[in-house]
Amino acid sequence: xxxxxxxxxxxxxxxxxxxxxxxxxxxxxxxxxxxxxxxxxxxxxxxxxxxxxxxxxxxxxxxxxxxxxxxxxxxxxxxxxxxxxxxxxxxxxxxxxxxxxxxxxxxxxxxxxxxxxxxxxxxxxxxxxxxxxxxxxxxxxxxxxxxxxxxxxxxxxxxxxxxxxxxxxxxxxxxxxxxxxxxxxxxxxxxxxxxxxxxxxxxxxxxxxxxxxxxxxxxxxxxxxxxxxxxxxxxxxxxxxxxxxxxxxxxxxxxxxxxxxxxxxxxxxxxxxxxxxxxxxxxxxxxxxxxxxxxxxxxxxxxxxxxxxxxxxxxxxxxxxxxxxx
Amino acid sequence: xxxxxxxxxxxxxxxxxxxxxxxxxxxxxxxxxxxxxxxxxxxxxxxxxxxxxxxxxxxxxxxxxxxxxxxxxxxxxxxxxxxxxxxxxxxxxxxxxxxxxxxxxxxxxxxxxxxxxxxxxxxxxxxxxxxxxxxxxxxxxxxxxxxxxxxxxxxxxxxxxxxxxxxxxxxxxxxxxxxxxxxxxxxxxxxxxxxxxxxxxxxxxxxxxxxxxxxxxxxxxxxxxxxxxxxxxxxxxxxxxxxxxxxxxxxxxxxxxxxxxxxxxxxxxxxxxxxxxxxxxxxxxxxxxxxxxxxxxxxxxxxxxxxxxxxxxxxxxxxx
Numbered sequence: 328x329x330x331x332x333x334x335x336x337x338x339x340x341x342x343x344x345x346x347x348x349x350x351x352x353x354x355x356x357x358x359x360x361x362x363x364x365x366x367x368x369x370x371x372x373x374x375x376x377x378x379x380x381x382x383x384x385x386x387x388x389x390x391x392x393x394x395x396x397x398x399x400x401x402x403x404x405x406x407x408x409x410x411x412x413x414x415x416x417x418x419x420x421x422x423x424x425x426x427x428x429x430x431x432x433x434x435x436x437x438x439x440x441x442x443x444x445x446x447x448x449x450x451x452x453x454x455x456x457x458x459x460x461x462x463x464x465x466x467x468x469x470x471x472x473x474x475x476x477x478x479x480x481x482x483x484x485x486x487x488x489x490x491x492x493x494x495x496x497x498x499x500x501x502x503x504x505x506x507x508x509x510x511x512x513x514x515x516x517x518x519x520x521x522x523x524x525x526x527x528x529x530x531x532x533x534x535x536x537x538x539x540x541x542x543x544x545x546x547x548x549x550x551x552x553x554x555x556x557x558x559x560x561x562x563x564x565x566x567x568x569x570x571x572x573x574x575x576x577x578x579x580x581x582x583x584x585x586x587x588x589x590x591x592x593x594x595x596x597x598x599x600x601x602x603x604x605x606x607x608x609x610x611x612x613x614x615x616x617x618x619x620x621x622x623x624x625x626x627x628x629x630x631x632x633x634x635x636x637x638x639x640x641x642x643x644x645x646x647x648x649x650x651x652x653x
Numbered sequence: 654x655x656x657x658x659x660x661x662x663x664x665x666x667x668x669x670x671x672x673x674x675x676x677x678x679x680x681x682x683x684x685x686x687x688x689x690x691x692x693x694x695x696x697x698x699x700x701x702x703x704x705x706x707x708x709x710x711x712x713x714x715x716x717x718x719x720x721x722x723x724x725x726x727x728x729x730x731x732x733x734x735x736x737x738x739x740x741x742x743x744x745x746x747x748x749x750x751x752x753x754x755x756x757x758x759x760x761x762x763x764x765x766x767x768x769x770x771x772x773x774x775x776x777x778x779x780x781x782x783x784x785x786x787x788x789x790x791x792x793x794x795x796x797x798x799x800x801x802x803x804x805x806x807x808x809x810x811x812x813x814x815x816x817x818x819x820x821x822x823x824x825x826x827x828x829x830x831x832x833x834x835x836x837x838x839x840x841x842x843x844x845x846x847x848x849x850x851x852x853x854x855x856x857x858x859x860x861x862x863x864x865x866x867x868x869x870x871x872x873x874x875x876x877x878x879x880x881x882x883x884x885x886x887x888x889x890x891x892x893x894x895x896x897x898x899x900x901x902x903x904x905x906x907x908x909x910x911x912x913x914x915x916x917x918x919x920x921x922x923x924x925x926x927x928x929x930x931x932x933x934x935x936x937x938x939x940x941x942x943x944x945x946x947x948x949x950x951x952x953x954x955x956x957x958x959x960x961x962x963x964x965x966x967x968x969x970x971x972x973x
Contacts, residue, residue: 359872399812447691450684472954474702475946477931500694532683561791579793586797631789646849
């Protein structure tokens with residue numbers, strides 16, 4: 328911890344120019360360094376291709392003809408470009424219901440998360456708030472020891488939240504990690520003198536939250552909003568446990584049905600006991616099904632990946648604040 | 654006389670200090686009021702379930718509720734320890750996480766060092782942008798992509814194998830392949846994002862050390878080994894402790910989604926088993942499932958404490 332604080336003092340949160348620079352030592356060293364750069368550029372290029380290739384493959388397949396995909400002729404760019412998959416997906420009303428539900432959970436869940444996080448992070452960041460050490464401990468402890476799935480389920484069931492929209496929002500109010508980074512941010516960005524000055528001017532603590540803290544915490548609110556929002560958007564398991572009603576199911580549950588449960592294996596089994604005419608129909612269905620899955624992966628991921636480059640710096644900043652605190 | 658005066662002044666001081674403490678609490682009463690809702694949430698949704706674990710020591714009878722059900726001591730735990738699945742489940746849980754840790758932990762460090770020393774900024778930014786991106790893909794979609802890539806006959810991996818004249822493999826329906834696919838796709842998805850912390854630590858290394866080493870004729874390799882790695886050691890240790898503390902916890906959703914009847918011998922972990930007998934079963938056994946979950950949580954907790962202690966002894970870097 329001590330070391331990390333030192334790291335913080337050294338200004339870790341800024342991204343520096345590469346520490347490499349020009350080697351200016353002996354020829355042997357220059358050659359070794361050149362070798363390093365060759366390996367460096369080569370390995371990074373390899374990593375880049377390794378990561379991007381599956382994404383390109385999925386994207387290209389989703390825009391190709393179903394038969395070409397099945398025949399394995401699509402490997403880089405779309406073959407016989409077609410929008411069949413997307414057409415089928417757009418006609419699938421359940422998916423849009425799921426999209427709508429997920430937007431609901433994400434918007435209201437995130438607003439609730441951010442409010443609750445600020446309500447606890449602000450008092451915890453005030454050095455003159457007695458008892459904050461104990462509070463902080465109680466929150467942090469839950470990072471390392473949790474009640475477990477079944478007791479949590481029984482609790483949520485006993486207060487009647489099962490199969491309500493609230494089940495995916497109310498019990499998941501606060502991510503302790505986000506409280507830690509918010510508190511760290513407030514402590515290091517709002518000097519105690521500011522509170523003193525506000526107090527001299529007769530501001531109450533509530534007023535300080537409004538007029539001092541919130542105007543200065545834009546960046547950290549952006550960070551935790553994004554963290555919470557991505558969490559809600561990608562949330563799958565809680566919905567599986569707490570939501571049964573069709574009309575409340577979020578996107579990820581519906582995606583699971585189509586991408587995971589309805590994989591080609593199922594149709595394979597159907598085919599084993601089908602007549603020749605049926606086989607043909609099933610085969611066509613299987614091809615289309617495969618194409619739909621590609622299109623679906625693209626549609627489900629596109630919103631996040633499209634926004635991500637513009638907000639990347641906030642994620643980076645959030646991780647860094649958390650890292651330096653430890 | 655002097656005695657009484659003394660006692661009186663002591664009492665006065667005590668009163669005054671009690672008064673002062675009270676004032677310190679009361680002056681900030683609004684802060685406590687703000688914290689009230691989050692604290693209620695914490696007690697209800699985090700600490701009540703911890704207490705709810707008493708059900709693990711009871712035979713749960715729905716009509717009597719958690720509190721009215723009869724105590725049975727450690728019966729549920731004994732039942733799990735003597736279950737024929739116990740060894741298999743514990744091994745899978747440990748093995749998947751250990752495998753994931755041994756590869757998934759160092760690879761981002763190497764990648765961070767590579768990025769840190771890249772000669773071209775634009776190249777660095779591009780690689781970063783692309784490698785961070787998969788982190789945001791949801792687990793469900795991730796597993797969907799895995800199924801697409803590795804499926805029999807039509808998955809691109811098998812297509813490539815066939816094209817190279819190699820035999821194709823039933824990657825998804827195989828207990829042998831399951832751990833490898835699970836771990837390597839994890840690495841694919843998370844290695845970029847995990848570099849962020851290490852990049853921050855690397856950039857905090859004192860540049861004067863590098864300057865001095867360069868003057869002395871050190872190569873990049875030597876500088877990485879003798880300056881950068883010691884420089885980021887503290888961050889590495891902290892993250893390693895955190896990761897070890899979670900060694901039984903990671904990746905439940907993904908394992909659950911990738912699981913099928915064929916690979917179950919390699920993919921049944923504690924969490925999936927708890928879910929199965931506690932929630933997915935037709936006649937769920939809450940007590941038994943809770944006992945298994947509690948067993949895992951307690952082990953994980955003590956593991957964290959042990960690892961933290963070892964780290965404190967050997968490196969003076971620890972969580973607390």
